[in-house]
Amino acid sequence: MSIESKVQKYKRILDVLPTPQEKYQYLIEQARTSKEFPEELRQDVFKVPGCQSQVWLVPEKKDDYLNFICDSDALIARGLVNMITDIYSGETPETIKDSEIDLMEEFDLGIILSPARRNGAFNMLKKIKDYAEGLL
Amino acid sequence: MINVKDIKKDFPIFKRQINNLPMTYLDSGATSQKPMQVLEAMNNVYTHSNANVHRGTYTLSAETTEAYEDVRNKCKEFINAPSSDEIIFTRGTTDGFNFLAQALTKNRVSPGDEIVLSEIEHHANIVPWQLVAKEYDLVIKYIDVDNNFELNIEDLSSKLNTKTKIVSITGESNISGTIPNIKEINTLVREKSDAIFIVDGAQLVPHRVVDVQNMGIDFITFSGHKMLGPTGIGVVWGKRELLDNLEPVAGGGDMIEEVFFDSAKWAPIPHKFEAGTPPYVEAIGLGAAIDYLNNLGMKNVEQHSDQLRDYGRDILEKIDNIKIIHSTAKLAGCTFSLYMDGVHATDLSVMLDTHGVAVRAGHHCVQPFHRKLDIDATFRATCYIYNEENDLDIFKNSLEKSLEVLL
Numbered sequence: 001m002s003i004e005s006k007v008q009k010y011k012r013i014l015d016v017l018p019t020p021q022e023k024y025q026y027l028i029e030q031a032r033t034s035k036e037f038p039e040e041l042r043q044d045v046f047k048v049p050g051c052q053s054q055v056w057l058v059p060e061k062k063d064d065y066l067n068f069i070c071d072s073d074a075l076i077a078r079g080l081v082n083m084i085t086d087i088y089s090g091e092t093p094e095t096i097k098d099s100e101i102d103l104m105e106e107f108d109l110g111i112i113l114s115p116a117r118r119n120g121a122f123n124m125l126k127k128i129k130d131y132a133e134g135l136l
Numbered sequence: 137m138i139n140v141k142d143i144k145k146d147f148p149i150f151k152r153q154i155n156n157l158p159m160t161y162l163d164s165g166a167t168s169q170k171p172m173q174v175l176e177a178m179n180n181v182y183t184h185s186n187a188n189v190h191r192g193t194y195t196l197s198a199e200t201t202e203a204y205e206d207v208r209n210k211c212k213e214f215i216n217a218p219s220s221d222e223i224i225f226t227r228g229t230t231d232g233f234n235f236l237a238q239a240l241t242k243n244r245v246s247p248g249d250e251i252v253l254s255e256i257e258h259h260a261n262i263v264p265w266q267l268v269a270k271e272y273d274l275v276i277k278y279i280d281v282d283n284n285f286e287l288n289i290e291d292l293s294s295k296l297n298t299k300t301k302i303v304s305i306t307g308e309s310n311i312s313g314t315i316p317n318i319k320e321i322n323t324l325v326r327e328k329s330d331a332i333f334i335v336d337g338a339q340l341v342p343h344r345v346v347d348v349q350n351m352g353i354d355f356i357t358f359s360g361h362k363m364l365g366p367t368g369i370g371v372v373w374g375k376r377e378l379l380d381n382l383e384p385v386a387g388g389g390d391m392i393e394e395v396f397f398d399s400a401k402w403a404p405i406p407h408k409f410e411a412g413t414p415p416y417v418e419a420i421g422l423g424a425a426i427d428y429l430n431n432l433g434m435k436n437v438e439q440h441s442d443q444l445r446d447y448g449r450d451i452l453e454k455i456d457n458i459k460i461i462h463s464t465a466k467l468a469g470c471t472f473s474l475y476m477d478g479v480h481a482t483d484l485s486v487m488l489d490t491h492g493v494a495v496r497a498g499h500h501c502v503q504p505f506h507r508k509l510d511i512d513a514t515f516r517a518t519c520y521i522y523n524e525e526n527d528l529d530i531f532k533n534s535l536e537k538s539l540e541v542l543l
Contacts, residue, residue, distance in 0.1 A: 020155055021490040025541055028483075052482045052498070054512075073512070074480035075542060 003099050006087045007106050027079030034082045037071035048127050051120035053077045057085065059131040064092050066132060081124050088128050096132035138432060138440040140524040146171040146428075147522055157492030160530045165310050165339060165471055165518030166496055167361045170425075174364055177424035181417045189416045190390060190407075204416040207423035208406070214426050214434075215337075215356065216347040217373050224379070224406045225414055228370035229338040230260040232357030233304075235372060235409065237264035238385040240302060240332055247273035251302045252295050252331070254279040254287050254316075255508060256309045259501040261336045265304070279305070281505070285312035285463045292321065296328035303331045307340030307356070311502045311516065312461050313445065313469035315340070322352040332378065338362055342520070343441045343469060345434045354378055360418065365425035369418035372409075379405045386411040429521075437521055444519045444528065445470035451532050455539075461514060470523075473500065473514040474535075479542050481513035487541060488515070491534035 001009070017023045041058050048055040053074030060067045068085035072078035084103065088096050103125060144150045147169050152159050161169060181203070187196035189204045205220075212220040226232040251265050255278045262276075269276050277295045280288040287305070296303070303325050308315050318335060325333045334355040340346060341356070342363035348356055355378070360369040374382075384391055384402055388411035393401040402408040429437060445468060452460060452472055461473040475481060485497035497515040499506045506514065517531055 019490070021487070021541075024487060024490065028541060053480055074483045076483050076486055 001090075003087055003091060003095065003101065007101055007103065010083055010087070011106050024076055027083070028075045029079070030082050031072075031075040031078035034071075034078060035069065037069060041069070042071070048081070048120070048123050050123045051077060055081050055120065055124065057081060057124060057127050059128075059135075061135060065090055066093055066096060066135065068128065068131075077120065080121055084121065084124050085128070088132075093132035093135040097129060097136065138436050138521055140522060143171075143432075143522050146173065148172060148175075150522065154492040154494070155490055160491075160493040160527050160534075162517040162519065162523065162527060162531055163494045163496050164342075164362070164520035164523075165500075165516060167367070168342065168364050168520050169522060170364055170366065170421075171428055173428050174366065174421045174424045178366060178417050178421040181420050186417075188413055200416060200420075203420050203423070204414070207419045207426075210423050210426045211371050211373070214346070214430070215341065215373055216349055218349060219376060221405050222373055222376050222379060224372045224374070224409045225419055226357070226370040226372055227368055227415070228359040228361065229258075229336065229357050230264075232370050232372040233260050233336070234264045235385060236304075236334060236355060236357065237268045239382045239409075241268040241272055241274070242383055242385065245272050245274060245301055248275065248299060249301045250275045250277055250295075250297070250299045251304070252277050252279060252292070252300055253303075254292075254305045255281045255505050256285065256287075256311060256314060256502060257304075257306055258310055258336065258338065259503065260338070261304055261306065262504070265302070274301075275299075278504075281314075284465065285309070285314050285461060286465055287314070287316045287321075289317075289320065289324070293324055293328065296325060296331070298329060300325075300329040300331040302334065303329070304334040305336065307335040307337050307346075308343060308469045308471075309463070309502075310339050310471065310518075311473045311500050311505065311514075312463050313471035314463040314465070315344075315467045315469060318351045318353065326352075339469060339471070342429075344438045348373055360422035360425060363422075363425055364428055365422035366418045368415045369422045371422075376405065379409075382409075384408050384411070388412040390414070432521065440521060441470045441519065444523060444525065447525045448472055448517070448519070448528050451528060455532065455535060458535075461509070470519040471516065472518075473516040475511055475514045476539070479539065481515040483542055484535070484538055485515045487538035488531070488534050491530070491537065493531055493534045495531070 014023055046056045046058045048057050053072050055072040055077055057070045067089045070081040070085045149169050185196050185199040187200050189201040208220040208223045211223045280291040282288050325331055332354045335353050337356040337358035341358040355374040357372045361367040391403055391408050391411040393403050457476055459475050481497040485495050495515050495517050498513050500516055
């Protein structure tokens, strides 16, 4: 599934949920079902700066493709970083670097994300792109 | 008696809805909302009499100068200072502490001299002292806080000696509501040292009757924006004999008597410490805020805070598994910092926002104390004159609903 189609998948899910509460609950469910994060990767070098909670984002290169594993000590942030890493996982570094989708705009998350949290989500995205660029 | 329904009519912001719900604002510890009277006073300056203060010989400047200087007098009366000359305008409490830290150490300390603070101080009453401690090789000591978040007076006593040059503690804690017994501490400080005693009034002055002469302290600093006034204006009050002997730490216009190419003579207090164009519009806004509070009566404001605090104590302790950082002493502010094992404070504050409840999550600029308790973050509810018991009910109910989702 391409980045674009994964974005559309999440957009459809979030659009159906009418209230911010339900959108957050969805992110919380995503967080609860996320994969366990390997403790040895809980290192400062993998931390996403500028988040209100602690967020870790680790790249894994497999053949020509990049995957990401992630975690946060807060549920909503973990749900958000899971969703964002899912969108970009399984793509080549080049595709990730060239992707110009405005996630915040697409998800209409602006209504539920405070400016500080938007900044956190922006930094998650930047870390993903930095990893991709570093591998080119 | 405070009539919250009437008060709320003066605050345009309470017409707002958050997520289609009435706004429950419980973050006055960070900043208060502003009544129309304050907004109008400031608007009035810009629309009718705006001109820079001091030395203008024309009508507008004279009017603005008079209004600005009148606020000094209002501040003096509000905290019962002996003279309005001792009221120094700053940008806020943080600016006040930076001024005090610089001015009280410049040419006045020797390496090894000591500064005594408490463990529950706001960063504004820690970091400025750390800066000068590094510069002059001073030692900072922190007074222990007990299990009820009260200052350990025996510990304070053991930390005071002839090397103590500054003692600076909160008048009302922004995390636990703790209100230390300032008079008792003042006596102790005088007995055991020649230190200058400073009170952080950021939370105390908005909520309680303050009488600096009765407290016996040397300095107090507070912010306008936490007491219905605008941001960018605050006050340092200090005893005249101390202020007269301090050197200015900022130079510029307005703070001088005479300037030569190679030197300058300072203006008398308070102007010696107020370089450049002051935030006179904000000061006039603060004056209107003081009028508003005086109109309500600070005794009533105090009583209202006590009532809400008692109500908050009653209902919040009934929430299962909640841990509360709040002094249960008879005298304490209406400030509750909460946490729950296994639930992140930011998740809770985000979920509370979906219920229209505004609380703050984080370390509230009291990070060393959070670290001591081994907690990353708490979420904090603070009340002011426009809050009522119903706000705390909404907070509790929304909290329980949010926990159902998060636990």
